[in-house]
Amino acid sequence: MLHRLLSGDTPRSRVLAAILAAILLALLLAPLLFPGTRSLDVAAKVLVFILLVASYDLLLGYTGIVSFAHTMFFGIGGYGVGIAAAKFGPTWGSLALGSLAALGLSALLAFAIGLLSLRVRAIFFAMITLAVASFFQILASQLSALTGGEDGLNYRLPEILLPGTRLIEAPLLGVDITGRIASYYLVFAAVLALFLLLLRIVNSPFGRVLLSIRENEFRAEAIGTRTVFYRTAANCIAALVATAAGILYALWLRYTGPDTTLSFNIMIDILLMVVIGGMGTMYGAVLGATLFVTAQNYLQDLMKMASEALTGVPLLPSLLHPDRWLLWLGVLFILCVYYFPTGIVGKLRARR
Amino acid sequence: MSPGRRIDWIPLALVGALMLAALPLVGSAPTWVTLTVAGLAMGMMIFIMASGLTLVFGLMDVMNFAHGAFISVGAYAAASVLVAMRGAMQEASVTANLSAMLPAVLAAIALAGALGLFFERVVIRPVYGDHLKQILVTMGGLIVCEQLIHVVWGPDIIPLPRPATFTGSVTFGDAAIERYRLLAVLVGLAVFAGMWLLLARTRLGLLIRAGVENAEMVESLGYRIRRLFVGVFVAGSALAGLGGVMWAMYQESVYAQMGMQMMVVIFIVIIIGGLGSVGGCFVGALLVGLLANYIGYVAPKLALGSNILLMVLVLLWRPNGLYPVGKS
Numbered sequence A: 001m002l003h004r005l006l007s008g009d010t011p012r013s014r015v016l017a018a019i020l021a022a023i024l025l026a027l028l029l030a031p032l033l034f035p036g037t038r039s040l041d042v043a044a045k046v047l048v049f050i051l052l053v054a055s056y057d058l059l060l061g062y063t064g065i066v067s068f069a070h071t072m073f074f075g076i077g078g079y080g081v082g083i084a085a086a087k088f089g090p091t092w093g094s095l096a097l098g099s100l101a102a103l104g105l106s107a108l109l110a111f112a113i114g115l116l117s118l119r120v121r122a123i124f125f126a127m128i129t130l131a132v133a134s135f136f137q138i139l140a141s142q143l144s145a146l147t148g149g150e151d152g153l154n155y156r157l158p159e160i161l162l163p164g165t166r167l168i169e170a171p172l173l174g175v176d177i178t179g180r181i182a183s184y185y186l187v188f189a190a191v192l193a194l195f196l197l198l199l200r201i202v203n204s205p206f207g208r209v210l211l212s213i214r215e216n217e218f219r220a221e222a223i224g225t226r227t228v229f230y231r232t233a234a235n236c237i238a239a240l241v242a243t244a245a246g247i248l249y250a251l252w253l254r255y256t257g258p259d260t261t262l263s264f265n266i267m268i269d270i271l272l273m274v275v276i277g278g279m280g281t282m283y284g285a286v287l288g289a290t291l292f293v294t295a296q297n298y299l300q301d302l303m304k305m306a307s308e309a310l311t312g313v314p315l316l317p318s319l320l321h322p323d324r325w326l327l328w329l330g331v332l333f334i335l336c337v338y339y340f341p342t343g344i345v346g347k348l349r350a351r352r
Numbered sequence B: 001m002s003p004g005r006r007i008d009w010i011p012l013a014l015v016g017a018l019m020l021a022a023l024p025l026v027g028s029a030p031t032w033v034t035l036t037v038a039g040l041a042m043g044m045m046i047f048i049m050a051s052g053l054t055l056v057f058g059l060m061d062v063m064n065f066a067h068g069a070f071i072s073v074g075a076y077a078a079a080s081v082l083v084a085m086r087g088a089m090q091e092a093s094v095t096a097n098l099s100a101m102l103p104a105v106l107a108a109i110a111l112a113g114a115l116g117l118f119f120e121r122v123v124i125r126p127v128y129g130d131h132l133k134q135i136l137v138t139m140g141g142l143i144v145c146e147q148l149i150h151v152v153w154g155p156d157i158i159p160l161p162r163p164a165t166f167t168g169s170v171t172f173g174d175a176a177i178e179r180y181r182l183l184a185v186l187v188g189l190a191v192f193a194g195m196w197l198l199l200a201r202t203r204l205g206l207l208i209r210a211g212v213e214n215a216e217m218v219e220s221l222g223y224r225i226r227r228l229f230v231g232v233f234v235a236g237s238a239l240a241g242l243g244g245v246m247w248a249m250y251q252e253s254v255y256a257q258m259g260m261q262m263m264v265v266i267f268i269v270i271i272i273g274g275l276g277s278v279g280g281c282f283v284g285a286l287l288v289g290l291l292a293n294y295i296g297y298v299a300p301k302l303a304l305g306s307n308i309l310l311m312v313l314v315l316l317w318r319p320n321g322l323y324p325v326g327k328s
Helices: A014-028 A037-063 A070-088 A092-117 A122-142 A179-202 A205-215 A217-223 A227-253 A264-277 A282-309 A322-339 A343-351 B010-026 B029-060 B067-084 B086-090 B094-127 B131-153 B179-201 B203-213 B215-220 B225-251 B258-273 B278-298 B300-317
Strands: B169-172 B175-178
Touching (some): A014 A037, A014 A343, A037 A227, A037 A264, A037 A282, A070 A092, A070 A122, A070 A227, A092 A122, A122 B131, A122 B258, A179 A282, A264 A282, A264 A343, A264 B131, A322 B094, A322 B131, B010 B029, B010 B278, B029 B067, B029 B225, B029 B258, B067 B086, B067 B094, B067 B131, B067 B258, B175 B179, B179 B225, B203 B225, B215 B225, B225 B258, B278 B300
Antiparallel strands (some): B169 B175
16 A cells, blocks of 8 residues: 555665654644644745655656756746735635646746757756746746735635634644644645655656656667657646645745745755755655755754854854855755765665 | 858847847937947946856856856955955046056956866866756855855945946937946957957967867867866856956946856856857847847836847747857
8 A cells, every 4th residue: 555655666765764754744743743833834844845846856856957947837836826816815716716827837838948948958958947937037026016026925815724713613632723724734735645646757657768868868769769758748747746836835825925936045945955855766855855944944043053152263153154054055965966966865775 | 150260140240230220219329329338338248257158168068057156256356355445446547446446357357267276176077077967066066155255255235336437428429328338348349359369369279169179189189178178167267257347346236146147147148159159159248238228228128038038039040059069
């Protein structure tokens, strides 16, 4: 049963299996274990980024193409829900409309970009997507009548997803069952389902073809694979899942803005998560996203303490300043690419 | 452009055609002159920043996403010097201004070049021939550089006033032209002329061009293509530093993300020009600069899409850029 659910792609390492189980359990019981608002926010962000990073891994790790437009698709999802909810009111109908429109637009854009630039080399695709993504970012901030510009959009959602709503009168196990919990489990269920779907895709014959393209494109083509078709398809699937992640994140935050969706910083975060977690393994996305988002929220506190403890020493306090946490993750990222390109998951699997 | 061979004039004619086509759209001749000079100045600065990147790609098939870091670092180095020499900058004499600007530019070139050398040695050398890792590693390098800039120079935007003699504008008839833009055009032309002379008229340039064409053959004839490549890489980084200073003075401010922001335009320019082609990069930069200024005046709403539009049109016409470099 479990084997089939994971599409035969088991963790293949006891330690890894234990870590994954712990993460799954922690996320499943997050409202119980960590009742604070901040920690529930962190848990939801972890969930969304697991999905986002896993979809990016389909491109980078499995197909071997680098895209910088992944946040664009993430943003399309967010803005789809945001604009629909802000313009047509907080009904399920408008959310569905917004989501469908976002998914359609993403598929179309991914297809167009793929056809235009996946014929040529990886580097070309990376550059084109960077240009298109930055264009989209400017577009979103310019069309402020629709997108709220730099301020973004705040909107209401259907009653059942709002934190003010009580679903059950009496607290359950000491936790108030509010709309917040309902939206958390909505995100959780959707992420779990889509993650298993991605696992299914990469372990299907389709996924094997993607791997063969990554390993040796020339040879894949010589065997008779239409590489452009497969790459474009992978690009579209990844874009659709990223859009779904954007929709979920918008549902959770009830806010859509350039900083939470389109910003290039998020693209960099995704890259770091994929590489540190492990390229070419879906489980790497889980580890990478969990580690990174937790670090983002809690490492800074640690660095602040270290920085204050070292006051007086030259240079060190500013290197350890809490705002410089990206510096250290950047260094870790470069080291990962050189010394363990399969990331944490690869290391764990090699140990057995 | 391949010096020494027959020159493909069509893309060059395109620049002229764009200028002429813009004249009736803009309406008034003085405004057109102002816009054209502004566009040329912007194009020249972009060219200075982009030329090294495209040459490095042509020669060694390396795409350096951290090129933007050299731009920022150059600008910051110059800003440090200029802030220290504030007095000389504010005097209304050209010699005093130049005596502050020259050391600033030299500092930018030296620091950006040194960083380039370090980058080539430490970051890029292990990942030759692997595009995927190149993109990832140089992207990581960009992140680390940006953060280090914050550590060294602080996180705030540094204002960078232009030197006194280069502020304001000169008027030709009715057309007002900013002095600084004229300076930018002159420096850009000088850099392009210098590069063209180096590539077309010297033995070194011959080797570089041969290396772009077929690196293995040059190597088998006994030349150390590696050493050549390091030289080109450092020179390209230094040019990025120079471009960074000029762009920072144009914007009158310095901030850490400026390099990354410029990278988008630079990528568009070298894609338009044809990856690896210096001449194409020059024409592409001029097209981008001119179009941005014309459209910004005629139809401001379209301005943000003008670069992408131009890129799509050029790629539809010539899928490998204006001057395709014959290398797969």
